[in-house]
Amino acid sequence: MATTNDASPQTSRGWVQGKVVERIDWNPRLFSLKVSADTDPFVAGQFGKLALEQQGERVQRAYSFVNPPEQDTLEFLAVTVEEGELSPRLQDLSPGDEVMVATRPNGFLTLDEVPAGRELWMFATGTAVGPFLSILQSEDCWERYETFVLVYAVRHSDDLAYLPLIEALLAKHPQQLRFVPIVSRDDDPNALKGRIPELLKSGVIQQRADVPIAPARSQTMICGNPEMIRDTVEVLEEMGLRKNLRRTPGQITVEKYW
Ligand SMILES: Cc1cc2nc3c(=O)[nH]c(=O)nc-3n(C[C@H](O)[C@H](O)[C@H](O)COP(=O)(O)OP(=O)(O)OC[C@H]3O[C@@H](n4cnc5c(N)ncnc54)[C@H](O)[C@@H]3O)c2cc1C
Numbered sequence: 001m002a003t004t005n006d007a008s009p010q011t012s013r014g015w016v017q018g019k020v021v022e023r024i025d026w027n028p029r030l031f032s033l034k035v036s037a038d039t040d041p042f043v044a045g046q047f048g049k050l051a052l053e054q055q056g057e058r059v060q061r062a063y064s065f066v067n068p069p070e071q072d073t074l075e076f077l078a079v080t081v082e083e084g085e086l087s088p089r090l091q092d093l094s095p096g097d098e099v100m101v102a103t104r105p106n107g108f109l110t111l112d113e114v115p116a117g118r119e120l121w122m123f124a125t126g127t128a129v130g131p132f133l134s135i136l137q138s139e140d141c142w143e144r145y146e147t148f149v150l151v152y153a154v155r156h157s158d159d160l161a162y163l164p165l166i167e168a169l170l171a172k173h174p175q176q177l178r179f180v181p182i183v184s185r186d187d188d189p190n191a192l193k194g195r196i197p198e199l200l201k202s203g204v205i206q207q208r209a210d211v212p213i214a215p216a217r218s219q220t221m222i223c224g225n226p227e228m229i230r231d232t233v234e235v236l237e238e239m240g241l242r243k244n245l246r247r248t249p250g251q252i253t254v255e256k257y258w
């Protein structure tokens, strides 16, 4: 039997044994795992599944790919949930250790699912910056929108992972990419302070990005904490944006992490 938080059902395509090639410790509770595994190709923004055996039971959880599809080594960003079943054990893994990886990727937080627009907003809390970094590193992303705004909200300054990568993307795409870091529990001179929904409602995020939000021009992707997603959707709906559904395309595409 497997314990799972599947966002969509695991088909029977199975699992492969992956090998950890690197672990990056961003802080004592936040880490990235680079894993070599022979899995099916994924689309930037999708997630895979990692699993470990525990007393004869497979404990599996979903993790978004951080690497772009063009890179062979899989990369995942994870926070250690103290009482969690899998994340503390993933944090204990070292290069050379084995971890099971589902062969088949999943998920709809991909650019193919998002209608055209002038600007693409990407709102993330915590580890949910991962799928957006995969998208922003992918080869075909930059011709799709004029401007990309990455809004990345964390509790503490040292929870802001991948800043060197984000800096490199900003340097490579100075006209097209804007970055709005938000730190809720520290005073960080480089970041806004607060939470995404309130900072959107007051217009502070739009001001920092120097980009307005309106249904005729904006597309938004929101990922991470489900309460943040609920409250952010509410604020965006007050601005006239609508959920993006396959039957009724709109401007708000979401993926909840729990
Ligand atoms: C589609 C999808 C993609 C995901 N991608 C990632 C990812 O890239 N990185 C990642 O760390 N997790 C991700 N998760 C969450 C991940 O699957 C696990 O739930 C998480 O690692 C905790 O597992 P656990 O067994 O230790 O605790 P669980 O028993 O699964 O979780 C316990 C509680 O921890 C909290 N929690 C879970 N995940 C997070 C998180 N990421 N940030 C803050 N609080 C959390 C929630 O309150 C949850 O109820 C994703 C989940 C889904 C559904």
Ligand SMILES: NC(=O)c1ccc[n+]([C@@H]2O[C@H](COP(=O)([O-])OP(=O)(O)OC[C@H]3O[C@@H](n4cnc5c(N)ncnc54)[C@H](OP(=O)(O)O)[C@@H]3O)[C@@H](O)[C@H]2O)c1
Pocket (backbone or CB within 6 Å): 029, 079, 080, 081, 082, 083, 125, 126, 127, 153, 154, 155, 156, 159, 182, 183, 184, 185, 194, 195, 196, 197, 225, 227, 228, 229, 231
């Ligand atoms: N990050 C840490 O310091 C820390 C320390 C120990 C353990 N952990 C573990 O990590 C997990 C939390 O991870 P995390 O900090 O990456 O994720 P998180 O709790 O989702 O917080 C990430 C960001 O989302 C914000 N947020 C939370 N709820 C929101 C809402 N309803 N609306 C808008 N914004 C909201 C937080 O603001 P607020 O700060 O205002 O909530 C924070 O800025 C916990 O389950 C815990 O097990 C984390």
